[in-house]
Amino acid sequence: MTGTWEAHPHARAVETLQALVRIPTVSHPDQLDPQAFEDLLVELERRFPLIHQRLEVTRVHTHGLLVHWPGASAARPVVLMAHLDVVPVEDGWTHPPFSGDLVDGSVWGRGTLDDKGCVVGICEAVEALLERDFVPAQDVWISLGCDEEVFGQGAPLAVAELVRRGVRPWLVVDEGGAVASEAFPGIGAPIGVVGVTEKGVTSLELSVEGSGGHASTPTRNGPTARLARAITRLDRAPLPARVPEPTVELFRRLAPHAPAPLRPVLANAGRLRPLLTRVLLAAGPETAAMARTTVAVTTLSGSPAINVIAANAKAGVNIRVMVGDTVAGVVEHVRCTIGDDQVRLEVVEAHEPSPLSPVDDDAFRLLESTIREVFPDAVPAPYVMMAATDARHFTTICERVYRFAPFRMTLAQRQSIHAADEHLGIEALLDGVDWYRRLIERLPA
Template sequence: MSEERAAAVARFQELLRIPTVSHTDEDLIDWAPFGAFRDALTRLYPRTHAALTREVVDGHSLLYRWAGKSASAPLVLMAHLDVVPVKEEEWEHPPFAAELVGEGADATIHARGAIDDKGALVAILEAVEQLVAAGWTPARDVYLSFGHNEETAGGGARAIVALLTERGIRPGLVLDEGGAVVEGAVPGVPVPTAMVGVAERGVMTALLTVREAGGHASTPPAFPATARLARAISRIHRHPFPVRIAAPVRALFATVAPHAAEPYRSVFGNLALTGPLLARVFPHLGAEMNALVRTTAVVTELAGAPGENVLATTAKASVNIRLLTGDTVESATARIRRVVADPAVEVEVRHGSDPSPVSPWRGEPWRRIAAAVTTALGDEIVTAPYIQLGASDSRWFTAISDHVYRFTPFHLTRAERDALHSHNERIRVDVWLRGIGFYRDLLSAS
């Protein structure tokens, strides 16, 4: 590895070692690491901080502006500072040690945030630092938007959008974390695919509550609150949302069809005929395929009595619902109530946001992303639109831009993707270094 690349990896490791962990309850957050991270960025990327202006927004989020030759239709590159909590005992390597394991093509950095999302954040800064050092000036303004609480409330990104709105700034292209370069994600497609999110599912939490008088567990009623709640949960599980192929998913299949083996090529290329059958088959091909063709609902939290010999006066369940394009918080809530079919089970929306608008998968902004994929990551890679399965800070930017995309420029295996928000998160060094090239090429075309 060259000295330049080794230095970039060392900077990445240093930033991964700063535990910028966010919590839903912000009273639990240690804010000192966020300040340390901000200070480290200033020290590690001196040219960037000399050439760009930086504002601290909403207490901890960062907004950089790189003045270009024109202020119109700027490029916004997004990432987030925060990472999810860890259970250290589950990790093979300490989650905030950023240990480099292996050599050559197998060299891998193990750390929380290696992919989600400091991998992208640091790669962006490396690309900017290189271009500033080369004396390059962007044709259009460039903004770097780094939220501090993407994993929880997303308030930092919302505050940045409010600030840009106040200043009359309407980005021509916004790129946040999202899909990656993957293989085998679409059945029958042997070529690697750059999955670029043109929309993301909405997210909501519905709270199911059953109330009763309570009492001693030695004399339970015929149908206690916990049993009624369990029946409601079972009904939701046994009656999933209907399947359908939304427009971005149709575009995904149409894009990969020429690269698919038969019979997939014919199936993907004739969705007008095969679409209904395909939608019914995909849920059986894995969790990701299921999430592409339906709104999903799963119970994530349960609460009942305070003791093992006490009847619950209230039994509660949280249902996490991810809304497919075309569904809404209102329509999903109505369906949950119909499926539960029990007036004694209260259904309350704790919070929710509808699916994002769909950005076009044609036109100049899309071509810029696809060109950077080809030049930096490989000309054998097919760039394809899809629906982002998780929520990101980019959803707030749809209020000020019609071209909001979600793509992380790393070639990830199934096991690496599975480690996100889990133990043993990691990224191969070569993969991360190529990601820097993607951002450099995208910036150069802006």
């Protein structure tokens, strides 16, 4: 992009993102503020009048939207996805999390990256095309979920609505990958990573019962001690690591951009999987998570007072199940690793890894050619997405489900997702709008 961003044809997208960030549509597992979501829907209608006047807009679940834009053909419909809700905030923000402040060339606030940037990118692209009376080659559907962050019912109900209407998408694009810089040591080029699958999500609760009592008369191996031992055993026994096929293809594509000594290794990734597995594990947590099912203890609870022995100690365990592993196998690994019948294990939720979407396919080639067009310095490549998205529900009605947010993101930005100081660069946002627009314009007849 050259010149100032104010001269960009989609410059209004910046103010729109600021406006959406200022509406705190926070999802909690057991509650939300319905007024905030209603306010957001009103703001969307104000900012994108043509979408609401010319297209069919259907409310899904409590506050989700499903928008139908008829194209010249309905033979290969496309679904563009994003979600309206955000995770709660914590301390440590440089700029207030719901301020939408415009500082240092970025919009700051919760949801800029996850996922209101995509909401704005999609809607601004469609609004601009409607202003030109553009008709897409295929039907375009916009699915905006309202409870993605709490694994809610918005996306399943959107799928059910499409099934009811007899719609079987040819292509689905949701949040996920990005134009990622600093993704691999020694690779200078940004990587346009497109998630062709995502890990399954499984949550467990470990609990130990005891008699409790006064802290002055403790007994050995009480609930907290047994739970601590179980957690330590889990931490010391990670699941086996390996390189799945999408990661092999990712390395093959990175080979020409790697330092000379690494090029033959990456180019022959399929034959050198054990070596590459060790490289991924050594390169840091972001790459290590690409090589195995991960197990993270996330919540702990015990005694209600410092001078009371816990009668019940609990730990929440979040597991991201790698492609090739199963929920049943992972749960059995946890049970055997803990090796203590007094530690009760309850499966709170269980989702298997998503099916692999094709790479050698016209749909994926459309995505990667659009990435090259908008981000000419980037290397388009498939990868296994570590986090969960609403897209996993669409795999039941579509074989080509991809996860890509068309924004440049540094390592620091990727680490700010679900953390403090989330922000999206202005130029990155505007390039993202361009990407969605060009994708719609280039849909095949």
